[in-house]
Amino acid sequence: MERKESGYLQDDSYPTAPFDDGGEDSVLSSKFLLDTVGDVVLTQNSDGLSWQLVESLYDEKDESSCLGLRFVTKSGTKTMFSDVYAVEFLGWGFVREPVLGDVGCILGHSSQMYRFTVHAVQRSKTIPSLLTPFVYTFGHKNLEICKTWVDQINASMDMESKRPKNLLVFVHPRSGKGNGCGIWEALAPIFSRAKVKTKVIVTQRAGHARDVMTSITNRELNFYDGVVAVGGDGFFNEILNGLLLSRHKAPYPPDPGDSIHPVENELNSTIHNAEEAILESCDHNDQSPFLTGSEHNRPQALNCEQDSEFSFPNKRFRIGIIPAGSTDAIAICTTGARDPVTSALHIVLGKRVNLDIAQIVRWKMTPASSNEPCVRYAASFAGYGFYGDVITESEKYRWMGPKRYDYAGTKVFLQHRSYEAELSYLEVESEKGNSSPEKESPEIATGAFRCLPTKSDRVSCSANCSVCNTKGVDTLVGPPFLVPNSERSRWLRSKGRFISVGAAVISCRNEKAPDGLVADAHLSDGFMHLILIKDCPRPFYLWHLIELTKRGGNPLDFDFVEHHKTPAFTFTSFGKEGVWNVDGELFLAHQLSAQVFRGLVSLFAGGPEA
Numbered sequence: 132m133e134r135k136e137s138g139y140l141q142d143d144s145y146p147t148a149p150f151d152d153g154g155e156d157s158v159l160s161s162k163f164l165l166d167t168v169g170d171v172v173l174t175q176n177s178d179g180l181s182w183q184l185v186e187s188l189y190d191e192k193d194e195s196s197c198l199g200l201r202f203v204t205k206s207g208t209k210t211m212f213s214d215v216y217a218v219e220f221l222g223w224g225f226v227r228e229p230v231l232g233d234v235g236c237i238l239g240h241s242s243q244m245y246r247f248t249v250h251a252v253q254r255s256k257t258i259p260s261l262l263t264p265f266v267y268t269f270g271h272k273n274l275e276i277c278k279t280w281v282d283q284i285n286a287s288m289d290m291e292s293k294r295p296k297n298l299l300v301f302v303h304p305r306s307g308k309g310n311g312c313g314i315w316e317a318l319a320p321i322f323s324r325a326k327v328k329t330k331v332i333v334t335q336r337a338g339h340a341r342d343v344m345t346s347i348t349n350r351e352l353n354f355y356d357g358v359v360a361v362g363g364d365g366f367f368n369e370i371l372n373g374l375l376l377s378r379h380k381a382p383y384p385p386d387p388g389d390s391i392h393p394v395e396n397e398l399n400s401t402i403h404n405a406e407e408a409i410l411e412s413c414d415h416n417d418q419s420p421f422l423t424g425s426e427h428n429r430p431q432a433l434n435c436e437q438d439s440e441f442s443f444p445n446k447r448f449r450i451g452i453i454p455a456g457s458t459d460a461i462a463i464c465t466t467g468a469r470d471p472v473t474s475a476l477h478i479v480l481g482k483r484v485n486l487d488i489a490q491i492v493r494w495k496m497t498p499a500s501s502n503e504p505c506v507r508y509a510a511s512f513a514g515y516g517f518y519g520d521v522i523t524e525s526e527k528y529r530w531m532g533p534k535r536y537d538y539a540g541t542k543v544f545l546q547h548r549s550y551e552a553e554l555s556y557l558e559v560e561s562e563k564g565n566s567s568p569e570k571e572s573p574e575i576a577t578g579a580f581r582c583l584p585t586k587s588d589r590v591s592c593s594a595n596c597s598v599c600n601t602k603g604v605d606t607l608v609g610p611p612f613l614v615p616n617s618e619r620s621r622w623l624r625s626k627g628r629f630i631s632v633g634a635a636v637i638s639c640r641n642e643k644a645p646d647g648l649v650a651d652a653h654l655s656d657g658f659m660h661l662i663l664i665k666d667c668p669r670p671f672y673l674w675h676l677i678e679l680t681k682r683g684g685n686p687l688d689f690d691f692v693e694h695h696k697t698p699a700f701t702f703t704s705f706g707k708e709g710v711w712n713v714d715g716e717l718f719l720a721h722q723l724s725a726q727v728f729r730g731l732v733s734l735f736a737g738g739p740e741a
């Protein structure tokens with residue numbers, strides 16, 4: 132079929148002022164042939180592009196599909212520059228025009244002309260957090276017009292200032308199902324199209340990425356806009372630790388051995404005792420274990436100002452995670468999807484979300500060890516007991532891939548071990564205010580559950596989350612005890628036999644636990660959720676685990692489960708061994724303490740349910 136030479140070839144050899152309803156702020160308007168759609172008037176305004184079909188080719192449907200090809204809407208479409216990640220001039224070639232025949236839609240005549248493509252993202256209609264790339268190809272016989280548009284769109288994209296230009300990418304080839312390299316190869320074109328330069332390092336061994344991140348100079352690091360992990364949570368954790376261990380300067384949390392209370396004096400007290408206040412307030416510096424604590428704190432605090440070359444939080448430098456692991460909880464919690472393409476698009480579009488980070492300090496590896504602080508940072512979770520045992524067991528079966536967690540989990544569940552331990556956690560007054568006093572049970576009045584809102588009052592974390600964006604007393608990045616009204620906090624204690632002790636920094640959603648361990652945990656509110664599962668009959672524990680696997684389940688709604696929202700806690704095991712699971716990695720600790728730094732790092736992500 133011969134294609135009629137329509138208006139776009141005749142009357143607009145140069146881009147013009149707005150064609151018709153481009154709006155007051157339109158800066159450019161031209162007619163093009165949009166591939167598989169037809170003649171459109173393309174308009175650029177300050178925040179994006181829109182186009183309108185010149186003559187309708189379809190009757191009813193707004194979106195159609197023909198010969199397996201998806202067409203854009205017939206009536207008109209708009210895309211914001213914040214959703215456009217590339218524009219490319221393609222040169223001379225074919226642009227297809229659809230025609231409507233008796234048997235439905237068929238691809239009609241293809242005309243040769245100059246072309247350029249606009250690469251943008253589209254949100255899935257059914258799962259809004261899932262992003263897909265979408266390409267629009269515009270054609271015109273006039274080379275100048277095409278080039279002008281490409282330059283204009285490029286200029287508008289350059290104004291999206293938060294986009295990365297240089298990234299350091301680590302690929303874990305054996306992550307998850309062993310397809311880390313394949314995943315990166317499939318995504319690399321998105322980065323090159325978006326003109327993001329990448330230096331790619333495929334790791335050769337465990338610890339490789341951490342070593343590179345530790346040894347790279349701040350000067351070199353400043354050359355990059357961020358670092359990307361193609362792997363799982365453990366791999367992300369390795370990079371996070373390489374980044375922070377030598378660069379983040381802050382006083383340590385209290386040492387459970389001597390700072391808060393003399394654990395040795397309590398050893399004879401009966402286990403399963405209820406929580407009790409052990410330190411009424413932390414208002415005086417001389418009483419605060421954080422300020423007067425171990426001598427290890429002092430040199431670090433003094434060094435704070437000297438190494439200002441790479442500070443945290445860092446407004447520019449971000450971390451990206453492209454899920455390729457076995458669990459991928461961090462990617463799921465920060466993008467709402469377990470999808471490498473979505474994560475890659477968040478990165479090239481320069482999305483940002485702040486993330487709380489827990490600093491975990493091991494003071495003693497065994498009861499006989501001397502006090503020697505050893506630091507780890509966790510972005511998602513640190514757990515002891517069941518969690519430590521599962522990770523120990525699963526490491527033996529790494530060859531099974533992701534299924535090793537099911538196998539190890541079942542094995543450890545059947546063993547049904549419990550561990551004697553003591554914990555102290557900081558309760559912050561502002562959080563207590565969330566529950567009304569008349570609803571409090573006697574147990575709650577001791578402080579055990581005060582900080583938790585009822586299920587109906589809980590606010591889930593989301594993109595532009597109001598909780599994460601709230602500036603409060605804990606807004607300052609740093610330990611809560613350093614903020615002015617720290618007198619409104621006190622230490623409480625829990626002691627007994629526990630099947631598990633878990634500290635969730637984020638909800639830890641994953642495919643096995645769709646709401647995560649703590650459904651209403653936030654990415655950047657400055658709190659951890661301490662979940663203590665007290666020794667209980669095996670069926671009860673199974674019930675808790677089953678609730679975890681349900682969407683809308685109540686895994687924390689049991690008498691044997693304690694849930695405390697806290698910015699800091701300390702832990703002492705009474706047994707010989709202490710195996711912790713920190714972001715999926717083993718960490719041996721008999722005595723440790725932890726504190727949260729609010730929004731310490733930023734991720735290339737938009738937040739869940741973006």
Ligand SMILES: Nc1ncnc2c1ncn2[C@@H]1O[C@H](COP(=O)(O)OP(=O)(O)OP(=O)(O)O)[C@@H](O)[C@H]1O
Pocket residue numbers: 303304305306307308333334335336337338339361362363364365366367369455456457458459460714715716
């Ligand atoms: N080339 C490599 N060979 C072996 N191990 C590696 C290599 N590169 C990194 N590692 C280690 O593998 C560990 C696990 O990696 P990763 O988290 O990507 O996978 P996973 O355990 O399958 O996923 P998830 O943590 O989501 O459950 C990391 O802690 C990292 O130290």
